[in-house]
Amino acid sequence: MKLFSKLIGVVALLALTACGGGGYFGDSPISGAPGGEAAGSADPNSVAYFNQTIGDRVLFVVDEHTLTSQARATLDDQADWLLRNMEFNILVEGHADEQGTREYNLALGARRAASVQTYLISRGITSGRIRTVSYGKERPIEICSAESCYSQNRRAVSVISAGPGA
Template sequence: MAISAPLNTALRAFAMLLFVVAIAACSRTPNAMPTGVGNLGPGGGAPGSQQEFLVSVGDRVFFETDSSNLTPTAMATLDKQAAWLNQYSNYRIMIEGHADERGTREYNIALGARRASIVVNYLTSKGVNGQRITSQSFGKERPVAICNDISCWSQNRRAVTVVQ
């Protein structure tokens, strides 16, 4: 049995409307926490949790091309990291140094090491016990973005603080 074109169009429109209503109904959970991640509460996690550090403080700082100098934005993030780490002294951290894919492997390993070292030095200057910190350079071996463009390169020029 063939369905007429106007009826077919109406059925498709009705199906689309049902789909949109279903998606909209799922997008809001009654009594959900207004902030945070899931049911972790305001700030993105229980106070002193690794999740709180990641969401509320931030785990990475970025660098300019061929540079291991901290930008004002990076220093602001590291100030928040130092305050959190000084408050929750039970955690050890690893600072990972990274570079974008341009340049040789050896150059990028050395650049990543300089970036990690500058972050370690900054955190210790803010009172974080150096015995709690280790560092490692990954150079260009662990990109978070892959493309041949500044938008990817800028994401890969970073130092990441991993709470252990």
């Protein structure tokens, strides 16, 4: 697991220099990453700050795509960061837990990603800076078959990528 965290850190750096968007492993590179980029997280304009201090993800209730008040608070901060850092775009990845059929979960993840997109647009982010994708139940981050894991997997993750201004 430790090696995995390190790998995530490395991949995150690579992803920053590449033009991001839609890597195979979707959210895992820049997002998540406990202990990933400790050095940069103090800088409020760093990607590490976005991922860890603000939080790159919001969680959803079972089979729901409406945003909780906690999710809206996170997205308010994400919007502020994006307004300060115009050189970045985001890819919002919608995910579902494993309690559902494959196709339905793809559609549900798309709804969740769109909820985030719509909210960020309402906070002043231009739509051209936000793309969405759904992974359905294909990319769980927690792997137990219990609500403690499911609640973490029902998520929409805002993955930072280099924008046209970068």
